[in-house]
Amino acid sequence: MSTRRARALAATLVLAALGTAACSEEPRQDATDVVADAQARDYRDGQAEAQRVRQAQRALPSPTSGVVEIDGIDGALTAQQRLSYVRSGSATDVRTAHRGEDAAFASLCAGEVDVVDSTRTISAAELGACHAVGLDVVQLQVASDAVVVAIKNETDVGGDCLSTAQVREVYRAGSPVTAWSQVGTGYDDVPLAVAGPNRENNAFRFFGRTVLDAPDPSLINLRSDYRPFDTDQGSRLFVVGRERDEDLALQxxxxxxxxxxxxxxxxxxxxxxxxxxxxxxxxxxxxxxxxxxxxxxxxxxxxxxxxxxxxxxxxxxxxxxxxxxxxxxxxxxxxxxxxxxxxRVQRTRGHVGYFLFSYYELFEDQLRPFEITGTDGERSCIFPSQRTITSGEYPLSRRLLLTTTTRSMDRPEVADFLLHYLDGAGAAAVEAQLVALSHGDIEQQKDWVTGREAPDLVTADAQEAPEQAAPAPASGEPAR
CATH class of the missing domain: 1.10.287 (Helix Hairpins)
Structure with missing residues (x-):
């Protein structure tokens, strides 16, 4: 050991001894006392925070009796369900606004609206704002929607799983992809041709927003050789060809x-x-x-x-x-x-189109859907099904949500409207070509509204990974 290091060590030992002697002259604090003090501080802080939250909650505006306030998007079911509720003879005044999801969630956490009509969940920041004023958040799902990217059944282009980025690259404006071999490794050198609905179809708007990141999608967001069709049948025949051609080809x-x-x-x-x-x-x-x-x-x-x-x-x-x-x-x-x-039949091998899931179900014997991997980088390859769409696992899906608070659900007029909405959600979803929830899922949510069962509150932990799929509903369909 060097002389300098030896001197430093000696000085340290002396100072430690002096410090020990000085401390020995003061009363020693027991470890139990330290824990008790910490607990007391935590209790005082908790009480102060609870008091602050109670004061913030009391400062919220009082809801108007007999009025249900809804804000958010112009959802696929809400207008119809509101009209149905009015025709049922209820005296409740259901008021709707369409200021968008961001403004609606802000108003929910300010106590200004009862229900947010959305296709996204409340964000962690928005949830924190609700909790800061003592509002517990409950999310109800009324239906789901999805688009399916498909080729002709019993044909093969070398692969059956696409990422959302690959789907975007195939369809986007200026896409250089003209053969499936350009899509990814393993795909065959088969000419690629794309089609789908025109702008009037709900699938067009959903696909444009979800895949192409276009808030107000139009044909300029799609490649120049995209074939838009007035009907879903037109898109399907572009992909699978005509049955007469199949019969003739077999002859x-x-x-x-x-x-x-x-x-x-x-x-x-x-x-x-x-x-x-x-x-x-x-x-x-x-x-x-x-x-x-x-x-x-x-x-x-x-x-x-x-x-x-x-x-x-x-x-x-x-x-x-x-x-x-x-x-x-x-x-x-x-x-x-x-x-x-x-x-003509052989040329359809490389044709690809996209369809609402409800339409695909009618012709699943003719269409072969691609499994889809999301944006998280992991190759998940989710097959479109009732279960994966309802749970939100399938990347090209969205859930139609009603987000409310326990404070609003405790109001009889809000609870009555939500029960009416849930009762008619299944039939309304089918009529709107959406994916309906199972009877069991609807009944469970009705139990939340009536108070027969404690609702599942939206928590901060659930919001930390918003892209993760929700727990699978009780639809009984196996995952693929």
Whole structure:
């Protein structure tokens, strides 16, 4: 050890000894006392915070009796459910505004509205604002929505899982992707063509906002060769082709055999006609020769009879030739139609479109959906299903939510309106081509509203990972 280090160590020991001696002259505090003091401070702080929250809650505006205030987006179900509630004879005045989700959540936490109509959950910051004034938040789900990106069933382009970034790259304006091999590793070198609904379709707006990050999507957000269709059927036929083409394509082998057979018969009959023509020429020559040679009348009569028979036989064979030619033309036309149909069917292999999940369900025997991986970087490959869409696991889905507070749910008029909404949510979702919740999920949420069961409060822990899927609902469908 060096001299400098030795001196430093000695000085440290001396100071430690002096400090110990000084401390020994003061009363020692027991460890139990330290814990008790900390607990007392925590209690005082907790009481002060509780008092502050109570004061903040008392400062909230008092709700108007007989009025339910709703704000947020112009949701797919709320307008209809409000009208249904009014027609039920209720005296409650349900007022709706559409100032957007951010403003609506701010108003909820300020005690100014009872319900937020949204497709996103309350953020951690917004939840903190609610908790700061003593408001516990409850989230009700009334339906779900999703788009499915699909190719033709029983076809393959080399892969079955796309990330949201890959879907965006395929559809975005200026996309350079013209073959599936450009989409990602493992995809086949098959020409790619895209289609989907026009701007009037709900799927167009949902896809534009969710995939293309376009708040007000239009055709300029999509690649120039995007094929917009007025109907979902048009998009589907672009992807899967027409059933008639499928039927014709399946007939191609039989049509090919028929074509070859009739061509062979026609070639054989040409020889028969040529032989008949040769016989006519021979018979005609014999008649001429008999006249020159002055054959007996009986022989000349026989020669002329031979010529008549030969000409009649040639006429019959020519008639049959015309019949076979017409038959050949018909068979060739049918073959050409089948070949063209098969070519159209083969071209649909690289066609891709997107559809609302409710429409895809009607034609899942014709459409093959891609599994989708979200934006978190992990290859999750979620298959679109009732369960994964309702839970929010499927990345191209959104949940239709009503967010309220226990303070508002305790108001009879709010509870009555929410019960009416939940009662009609299933049928309304089906009518609006949305994904309806299971009966069990609806009934559980009704129990929250009526107080038969304590509601699941939205917590800060749940908001720390907003992109994670919610617990799977009781729909009974296995994950894929």
């Amino acid at each position: 191609l082998r039989d049509r090919s055999r028929e074509r070859d057979l009739v061509k062979s018969r026609l070639e054989e009959h040409w020889q028969v006609v040529n032989d008949a023509k040769a016989e006519v020429e021979v018979a005609r020559a014999e008649v001429a020769k008999g006249e020159r040679d002055q054959r007996p009348p009986a022989q000349q009569a026989a020669d002329r009879a031979r010529l008549v028979r030969a000409e009649q036989d040639l006429a019959r064979k020519r008639e049959l030739m015309l019949t076979l030619t017409d038959e050949k033309d018909g068979v060739v036309a049918r073959y050409d139609a089948a070949a063209a149909a098969r070519a």
